[in-house]
């Protein structure tokens with residue numbers, strides 16, 4: 001990862017006399033998948049619209065891959081895609097026509113549009129639906145089409161505003177898989193949401209906004225999403241549980257919290273069963289094992305304190 005693919009300094013944005021972004025500044029490395037988190041009204045959408053060059057801030061600077069978004073918005077537009085709700089998805093048009101339309105809006109040569117549409121459909125696993133009308137797709141598939149539209153010109157940066165809103169758990173899981181795949185393919189992504197659990201799956205970085213102020217970007221891991229964390233409820237001495245967990249292959253980052261033990265654990269349900277069995281065999285008085293809100297939630301809540 002190289003540093004500073006996205007670089008924001010002193011960003012101020014006001015709606016009338018109401019300040020939505022107040023001296024926001026951060027850097028994001030290339031290839032990162034950043035969870036943009038914050039409560040309702042924190043300024044997430046406003047920030048994304050500024051990054052996309054759709055709003056002009058009162059002050060500050062935004063550079064994307066070396067391009068000054070405020071001075072060269074057209075050049076910046078070529079480098080980024082912005083997915084917001086189902087904006088630009090036309091229900092009466094086929095998937096192919098929707099994608100060709102997006103390619104035309106991006107100013108692509110006519111000769112390149114067809115291959116771009118086919119590539120984008122493939123990237124979001126819609127190749128087998130190219131001739132289907134968008135209006136007949138499920139919500140999850142329409143969301144994928146909206147994402148495909150926003151990346152038809154192969155941007156290096158993809159901005160997504162609440163992409164999982166309104167999706168059922170199955171479609172959310174598929175969306176997480178898609179975002180992971182795009183990240184693994186080298187795309188830099190910024191994904192906003194106020195549901196931390198869904199961001200946990202694929203984010204490498206977290207940027208928290210609160211009342212228009214940004215906190216420092218937190219690194220969740222080098223290149224992959226943070227490991228899921230679990231909390232072990234106990235009666236008795238937590239240090240015994242810690243000793244029991246020591247050296248188990250799937251377990252890392254153990255810590256004692258309020259008499260319980262929290263740890264990162266990557267493994268199937270059967271591996272969890274073996275873990276519990278091992279602890280019980282060691283005489284550890286286990287009362288519960290449950291997933292925590294995860295690393296991201298911990299960082300976010302810590303940031304609030």
Ligand SMILES: Nc1ncnc2c1ncn2[C@@H]1O[C@H](COP(=O)(O)OP(=O)(O)OP(=O)(O)O)[C@@H](O)[C@H]1O
Nearest residue numbers: 015018020038039040041042043044045046047194
């Ligand atoms: N068009 C607008 N006119 C006036 N104020 C606005 C406008 N859009 C947003 N705001 C205000 O700016 C602030 C930031 O809003 P924004 O939509 O960026 O927050 P958000 O973090 O995306 O919120 P949510 O999670 O609810 O989508 C809020 O106080 C909001 O009321």
